Amino acid sequence: MNDINLFTPLKIKGLTLKNRIVLPPMVRFSLIGKDGHVTDELVDWYEEIAVGGVGMIILEAACVAEDGKLRENQIGIWDDTFIPGLTKIADACRKHKTPTLIQLHHAGFKEKISTISEEKLDGILEEFIAAFHRAKKCGFDGIEIHGAHTYLISQLHSKLWNKRTDKYGDRLYFTRQLIKKTKDIFDDNFILGIRIGGNEPTLKDGIQIAKEVEKAGVDLIHVSSGVPDPSFKQDRKIEMPVDFPLDWVVYLGVEIKKHIKIPVIAVRAIKKEGEASYLVENNLVDLVAVGRAMISRPHWISWAKKKYRFRKNTNGRLL
Numbered sequence: 001m002n003d004i005n006l007f008t009p010l011k012i013k014g015l016t017l018k019n020r021i022v023l024p025p026m027v028r029f030s031l032i033g034k035d036g037h038v039t040d041e042l043v044d045w046y047e048e049i050a051v052g053g054v055g056m057i058i059l060e061a062a063c064v065a066e067d068g069k070l071r072e073n074q075i076g077i078w079d080d081t082f083i084p085g086l087t088k089i090a091d092a093c094r095k096h097k098t099p100t101l102i103q104l105h106h107a108g109f110k111e112k113i114s115t116i117s118e119e120k121l122d123g124i125l126e127e128f129i130a131a132f133h134r135a136k137k138c139g140f141d142g143i144e145i146h147g148a149h150t151y152l153i154s155q156l157h158s159k160l161w162n163k164r165t166d167k168y169g170d171r172l173y174f175t176r177q178l179i180k181k182t183k184d185i186f187d188d189n190f191i192l193g194i195r196i197g198g199n200e201p202t203l204k205d206g207i208q209i210a211k212e213v214e215k216a217g218v219d220l221i222h223v224s225s226g227v228p229d230p231s232f233k234q235d236r237k238i239e240m241p242v243d244f245p246l247d248w249v250v251y252l253g254v255e256i257k258k259h260i261k262i263p264v265i266a267v268r269a270i271k272k273e274g275e276a277s278y279l280v281e282n283n284l285v286d287l288v289a290v291g292r293a294m295i296s297r298p299h300w301i302s303w304a305k306k307k308y309r310f311r312k313n314t315n316g317r318l319l
């Protein structure tokens, strides 16, 4: 019998997560100025989440290049002037023993990815590497590479969009190089995660990507969505068994976990304790990300604990 529940700690290398709930990266547009610098309001928001008792925080997408932002007001990490602000967030979260990764991002070029020069991509790879070093200086516990949601790395991973004939036509080349060239900064207390598209565009491609990044040495995989197959007109972008009770993106995470050994985070539309517990208690994934529900309820964990106890005391159903 699996007696793991939502509040069972998890060790990832030298980091101890107090429970299985993760705050996924979410750009807090209204708390950030156009210069990309961290504001006091942003520090307060992350500290509030840490106080709420979440197992791990993944800081919102920080852009590795000024010309690679997804929106004007997104935090930056493209030069050293960003280090003091980001350090304040890392310090605030550490005070509450909450491991915190920072997500590193470049928006890329969408379907035009195949027309971008090799030199430009070589340059972005260097920008990513420099940002990795800055992230470590800030005192975070690790990095999450943003390889999902149709941004640069997702574009490169996508066989729908990446039709390149140079070295970047090997769709995992950029990612593998990034991991290889930064290997020296990772250790037991500084870990590497990646968010991938579990549909890139099919689940089979997502599984392949997951296996490759695991082999390349990442410590943690966060499964979200990729460049969708345009033939799916509805919200759901894959075929999925009719009896799967949660969102299709969660299904991608559950399926990918079956093929790899490192911990997997599932995400999307998980709002209730029973939904999160269902995934963890059945060992379908290791960690569950709760995003929008955590924005509306920053103390989601203590609320979920009450629901959990009530369910156990009344023999309530998981879903």
Ligand SMILES: Cc1cc2nc3c(=O)[nH]c(=O)nc-3n(C[C@H](O)[C@H](O)[C@H](O)COP(=O)(O)O)c2cc1C
Pocket (backbone or CB within 6 Å): 024, 025, 026, 027, 028, 060, 061, 103, 146, 148, 149, 195, 224, 267, 268, 269, 270, 289, 290, 291, 292, 293
């Ligand atoms: C306001 C907002 C900002 C987001 N910013 C990011 C981001 O910076 N990086 C990322 O990978 N996903 C981002 N996402 C996606 C979330 O991480 C998450 O995958 C999505 O909200 C689904 O989870 P939820 O239903 O629990 O909110 C964002 C979502 C929202 C609502």
